[in-house]
Amino acid sequence: MKKRILAAFFTALISTVLPFFVPSRSPSPPEPGKLWYEPPKRISAADSEVRLTLFDGDNVTELTMEDYLFGAVSAEMPASFDLEALKAQAVALRTYALYKLRVSPSDKHSADLCASSSCCAAWKSDDYLKEKWGADYPYYSAVIRSAVRATDGEYLIYGGEPVLAAFHASSNGATESSEAVWGRALPYLVSVPTPENAETVRSFEDRRVYSRGELSELIPGCDPDAELYSGEKLTDSGRLASVKILGVELTGRELRTLLGLGSTSAQLSEENGDLVVLTRGRGHGVGMSQFGADAMAKSGMDYREILAAYYPGTELVGQE
Ligand SMILES: [Zn+2]
Numbered sequence: 001m002k003k004r005i006l007a008a009f010f011t012a013l014i015s016t017v018l019p020f021f022v023p024s025r026s027p028s029p030p031e032p033g034k035l036w037y038e039p040p041k042r043i044s045a046a047d048s049e050v051r052l053t054l055f056d057g058d059n060v061t062e063l064t065m066e067d068y069l070f071g072a073v074s075a076e077m078p079a080s081f082d083l084e085a086l087k088a089q090a091v092a093l094r095t096y097a098l099y100k101l102r103v104s105p106s107d108k109h110s111a112d113l114c115a116s117s118s119c120c121a122a123w124k125s126d127d128y129l130k131e132k133w134g135a136d137y138p139y140y141s142a143v144i145r146s147a148v149r150a151t152d153g154e155y156l157i158y159g160g161e162p163v164l165a166a167f168h169a170s171s172n173g174a175t176e177s178s179e180a181v182w183g184r185a186l187p188y189l190v191s192v193p194t195p196e197n198a199e200t201v202r203s204f205e206d207r208r209v210y211s212r213g214e215l216s217e218l219i220p221g222c223d224p225d226a227e228l229y230s231g232e233k234l235t236d237s238g239r240l241a242s243v244k245i246l247g248v249e250l251t252g253r254e255l256r257t258l259l260g261l262g263s264t265s266a267q268l269s270e271e272n273g274d275l276v277v278l279t280r281g282r283g284h285g286v287g288m289s290q291f292g293a294d295a296m297a298k299s300g301m302d303y304r305e306i307l308a309a310y311y312p313g314t315e316l317v318g319q320e
Pocket of ligand 1: 108109113114115116119121
């Protein structure tokens with residue numbers, strides 16, 4: 001009995017005292033430009049605790065992620081959309097903001113984000129929304145706030161980093177890969193099926209007719225007497241990859257820009273010597289389709305399922 005007590009005493013003594021005799025190893029100095037401590041990327045904070053700077057075109061202001069997302073979701077998606085679609089939009093915008101903050105800071109402005117959809121994402125102030133929504137402001141603002149709060153702190157990662165959560169208005173049956181549009185292949189921005197169509201989206205189709213004279217004003221360096229169009233090539237999602245119009249080889253994106261088309265999902269034909277361009281859907285087609293998200297939500301899918309469908313292989317992380 002005495003032996004056992006003694007043994008226990010010495011064991012306790014060794015485990016308490018010994019560590020003080022072992023010299024503690026100080027961490028080796030970090031390489032230049034590296035931090036002593038790499039902050040864990042997967043841990044996210046509540047939206048009210050994240051502060052960011054926003055350039056609204058005139059001034060740079062500091063605001064919380066919660067207020068940023070209220071203005072961004074309001075500006076980017078109709079408040080009348082299904083709540084699950086609005087939640088998916090909130091997560092996509094939070095993810096995009098964190099991508100800008102942590103992965104790829106903007107070199108176009110000194111603020112973390114700007115309020116332009118052609119650079120970062122659209123954002124509208126509370127005053128603007130009060131004016132726009134009028135009597136519906138209390139209801140719509142409550143809906144948007146609840147979509148943001150219901151997903152507080154949640155964002156999508158791939159390989160441990162926030163992803164480039166691109167989105168667009170609508171697609172014709174399938175979204176487009178980032179590689180086809182930006183020449184940069186990302187594993188979670190690939191072409192996936194999407195449910196919206198002409199019956200569920202207003203102005204889904206846009207038909208335009210161009211004479212040779214009109215085309216020669218819009219397409220620099222073309223020959224008005226050359227073949228109207230030829231050699232159409234399509235991307236995997238069925239969008240226009242390239243085409244020759246009046247002797248000029250153009251990519252689908254170039255044609256979209258020159259003619260101001262809604263999308264590159266463009267079907268060309270000839271009618272009485274004129275060029276007819278029929279486009280379906282709006283936007284670049286990469287990532288989440290907003291009208292597709294709304295259609296998915298109306299068919300009973302929740303925001304997690306919607307995000308998993310449009311950003312395959314990503315993981316939703318953040319607040320529990
Ligand atoms: Zn920007």
